[in-house]
Structures are given as C-alpha cells and as structure tokens.
Amino acid sequence: MKISNYEQYQKLEKVPSRRFILTMFILAHAVLLIMMLYTFPIINAQFATTAFDLKTFGYSESEALMMLQNLDQSTINFYLFPQLFFLDILYPALLALLLSSIIKRLYVLTSIKQHLLLSNLKLLPFIAMVCDYIENIMISRMITNVNELTSGLVRTASLFTQMKGAFTMFSWLIIVILSGIWIHQKWQARRDQNRDYQTQVDRG
Numbered sequence: 001m002k003i004s005n006y007e008q009y010q011k012l013e014k015v016p017s018r019r020f021i022l023t024m025f026i027l028a029h030a031v032l033l034i035m036m037l038y039t040f041p042i043i044n045a046q047f048a049t050t051a052f053d054l055k056t057f058g059y060s061e062s063e064a065l066m067m068l069q070n071l072d073q074s075t076i077n078f079y080l081f082p083q084l085f086f087l088d089i090l091y092p093a094l095l096a097l098l099l100s101s102i103i104k105r106l107y108v109l110t111s112i113k114q115h116l117l118l119s120n121l122k123l124l125p126f127i128a129m130v131c132d133y134i135e136n137i138m139i140s141r142m143i144t145n146v147n148e149l150t151s152g153l154v155r156t157a158s159l160f161t162q163m164k165g166a167f168t169m170f171s172w173l174i175i176v177i178l179s180g181i182w183i184h185q186k187w188q189a190r191r192d193q194n195r196d197y198q199t200q201v202d203r204g
Contacts, residue, residue, distance in 0.1 A: 016101035028094035046075040056165040058158035092132040099125035106178035128167035135160040
C-alpha cells in the first residue's frame with residue numbers, strides 16, 4: 001500500500017536522521033582507521049600473521065598456540081589496551097549504531113509492510129556487537145593465560161569471531177537489499193509520474 005509523502009515524512013521524524021547516520025559513519029570509521037593504521041600493524045607484526053580479531057573464518061587450537069608463542073609482554077599489554085578494551089569497545093558500538101540506524105531509516109523509506117521479523121532486523125548489528133565483546137574477553141583470556149590455554153577456550157573465541165563476522169555481514173546484506181528496494185521504488189514512482197504527465201499532455 002502506497003503512503004503519502006507527508007505520512008512518510010512523519011515516520012522519518014521518528015527514525016535516526018541523516019546527520020546522525022553521517023556522524024556515526026565518521027566516528028566508526030575514524031576508530032577503524034586508527035586500528036588499521038596503528039594498533040593492528042603492531043600486533044600483526046608480533047604474531048607474524050593477522051590478529052585473532054581479523055580472522056573472519058576463525059582459527060584452530062594449533063594456530064592459536066603458534067600465534068601466542070610469538071607474543072611478548074609489551075605486545076600483550078598493547079593488545080589489551082588500547083586495542084581490546086578501548087578501541088574495540090568503541091568501534092563495535094559505533095558500528096552497531098550506524099548499521100541499525102541505516103536499516104531503520106531504509107525500512108521506513110521502503111514502506112515495507114509491518115512484520116515482526118522485518119522490524120527487528122535492526123537488532124542484528126547489536127548481536128554482532130555483543131559477539132565482538134565476548135570475543136574480546138575470550139582473546140584477553142587466551143593472551144594472558146597462555147600456559148593454561150584449553151581447546152574449549154580457543155573454540156569459543158573462534159566461534160564468536162565467526163559469529164561477529166556473520167552478523168555484521170548479514171547487517172550489510174540487509175542494507176544492500178533494502179537500498180535496492182528503495183531505489184527500485186523511486187525509479188518506479190518516477191516512471192509512473194512521467195507516464196501520468198505524458199497521459200495528461202496527450203489529452204491536452
């Protein structure tokens with residue numbers, strides 16, 4: 001069912017504004033830039049591979065053990081702070097706010113019929129955020145208790161790394177799909193408007 005521009009405007013007033021989305025985008029990517037250009041290069045160099053956080057498809061116990069053997073105390077301290085318990089606390093929250101805001105705004109813009117499942121898609125980025133925080137705790141336990149490392153701890157950390165990536169990917173996929181629907185609807189509305197205008201011209 002089509003809604004008027006006024007009704008859509010009223011609904012947009014209740015969702016995050018474009019300014020808020022832009023602010024979250026800038027803040028999230030500023031933190032990401034710091035991690036990619038500063039903290040991760042130092043950590044990756046010590047590991048001689050990518051850090052646990054960046055292994056989207058997870059890691060095995062043997063791989064984790066090999067990585068942990070390369071760590072020294074200064075890198076462990078650096079990994080804990082500022083990486084895990086400052087930057088990687090800020091970034092997941094900012095990213096979740098960004099993705100959730102985009103999903104909510106696109107959901108209104110596309111005027112999709114209200115459905116419990118669809119209306120709760122905005123929660124996916126926050127599930128990814130929680131997975132990221134649990135991953136941080138697991139990684140901190142691994143790097144500070146190397147001698148007491150268990151296969152269960154490694155599997156749990158690896159699982160939450162994969163879940164974080166999966167829920168983030170699903171969030172972006174939803175944004176792409178909703179954006180496609182919105183663009184198609186705008187194109188269809190413009191086409192219908194041009195057709196109506198041409199019909200009026202022909203009648204005139």
